[in-house]
Amino acid sequence: MNQHFDTILKSGTVVNQDGEGVRDIGVTNGRIAAIGSLGQASAGEVIDCKGLHILPGVMDTQVHFREPGLTQKEDLETGSRSAVMGGVTAVFEMPNTNPLTVTEEAFTDKIKRGHHRMHCDFAFFIGGTRENVQDLPELERAPGCAGVKVFIGSSTGALLVEDDESLRRIFKVIRRRAAFHAEDEYRLNERKPLRIEGDPRSHPVWRDETAALMATERLVNLARETGKRIHVLHISTKEEILYLRDHKDVASCEATPHHLTMAAPECYERLGTLAQMNPPVRSADHRAGIWYGIEQGIIDVLGSDHAPHTLEEKAKTYPASPSGMTGVQTLVPLMLDHVNAGRLSLQRFVDLTSAGPARLFNMACKGRIAAGNDADFTVVDLKRSETITNKWIASRAAWTPYDGVRVQGWPVGTFVRGKRVMWQGELTTPSIGEPVRFLETLKP
């Protein structure tokens, strides 16, 4: 049989549920049509991937792209451009925009803004509040919705549900896995006097490890009481890792590259408020604890928590400076550098960035290189050494805390549903981003 494909990715090392090996991948109509030795087949385009690794598309399940309302920092176009430049094929975007994404109107507006304007595929979280509880069952099932997100400690923006009674009401009505920013608001308020003006080293003293652990424990208890599933975002403490190990039936969790890469106090001494994030980057023993969570399989996914602010905003004196740093573009290179340094395997990286998100959030046709799935690929050169620079960052914020950091392992290609959207540092296709499809939101 003489097969014909739209595209063949030729002779790349495919990293997959099947292990790792040199294969060709045939793509037709945006889907993976065949994997194997396709030397006899013809194709509209053959892309030589010899010497490169082809990973299932990397999905970043926590980004803040700031549109609408805060577009001096970022918008859906610039944020997603930064994503594909960094090898990311899909993002889940957060609801702390202005207006907040807490109504059907705001949610639908975001989907419209993203459609074929974003460079990668996308889903949006709906913010859970006291006011919209009764609407959440409907809202969380809108096509393109990643689920409900609740801030139980305040961060950037006005989203906050801090008390157990209101949280319980939300837990009771929702069906899907919900995502949480877990820092205990009462403790954060009590400890505010510990902030030292002009000294971001006091950030993790104020927002301490107990505030994070207390919040995570409260959420797990509520999940157990109501029989629901939770996803704890950006784990920052070794105590939460050990705690969540014993609650995997109800709770999944995320680690970020910055909590795995930076440590206090050094990061604050070197970067000042550029290292200021919620929850904070903590001491090296917490970083080691999160790595233990990666090694032991306790962490389910990596998310960048890409949270851009302009350099002018970040230049304010701590604590007036906003919390957040860019991250969507540096997730792949930083983590590949960790792979090259022997801190995790390439298979575990794939588990954390494609298989993991697909499994937790029940995505349709994403997360594995398998015939019939979307042809989303992150093509990487594991041998390439590069220096990350602000100039390379496509985010409107135009800075990275890793400016000047040399890494080994680099994203050289991004494919979204069969289209090559980035190749060797250039955007190669006009924006084609569409909503991610979830098993729980497929239309009948």
Ligand code: DOR
């Ligand atoms: O540091 C942070 N910044 N943490 C968050 O959870 C929110 C984010 C933002 O939106 O700026």
